[in-house]
Amino acid sequence: MRSLLRMRTFAVLAAVGLSSALAAGYNLQAPLVPDPKLSPGDVLTSDPKIVCVSGYTKTVRNVPQSLKEQVYRAYGITSRQSGEYEIDHIISLELGGSNSVRNLFPESFKTMPLNAHVKDAVENRLHDLACSGKITLAEAQQTIASNWTTAYVKYIGPLPGGAQPVMVGAAVPHPPTTTVPAQPSAAPVPAGSSTTTGQTLPNGDGSCPAAAPIKGNVGSRGKIHHLSQGDGNYARTYAEACFSSATAAQAAGYRGIR
């Protein structure tokens, strides 16, 4: 019953988001997954001793803007609105992905229900699994390069809004599967389920369950947690992790706002 209610709630939110996205003129046909012919994904390093060190991504350089523009052109995106897209690393930096153009694709924040925020969640999940030794870093890299939507299903759970994994071309280096294993090796924690660390996965719409209302988000300023009260950014923050206490958030590396 609760899950049905959640699905209905998400459907309403998705519909609202879709209509506002349409009204704003965003490209809702933006690619949800990379074209493997243009960008199959590329690894910088698979060494967890390098990647799993706190602050690692800050040691990796930024993609020049001219190269980002090349990626937009390659994907046929000739115009865009502010905040509509990011040039995303197919294998994220936190998973050891490179800055080669082979590892870049334009990803929309505005498509619904699948978008860059949703991919961020699976990137973070895979990073946690790889850096805790539950899967290898190479496995994490391979799975997200194959198809991040199937990786989401495998390592987190159903995609938000009842979305199905997106099929990509047969030329994908590691063919994706839409089959959900009965018992994933890494035992994903369903949204709202508490763990001993006080951390849970967010709801599909980026909100947090009542039992763990503190939102964790990873942005250009690193991992930050947002409290439900006294934080003006709380409502608009799309949670990538949820915590039962600020202490739990800090223990997971999410600092408070300044």
Added chain:
Amino acid sequence: MTSGPTLVLTVIGTDRAPTSSDARLLTRAQAVIEADPHFKALSGASLQRGEVNAGVTETESGYLYLRYDVPGAVPQEFWAHWGKKDHVGWSSGQVSVKTEQNTR
């Protein structure tokens, strides 16, 4: 701290082969990078990758992607292009190589 002799320069975004200008840019960029004090502080760095991004002009940043492997450390990525002077922006990884015309 120099490139291996078998590095293959690839071109991304078009079917064309690397030009002689691309090859010269790679060689010159290596020299500029490897003369940088930050680079000299790296131990055992070796050039592993050279990619021409054909969607960018050769005088724009991002044209030639270079990657050095550094044993036990974060690999170093650079983007080289023909510019007005030899310069390495160590934090950005952008490398300007003085155009051959300007070297005369």
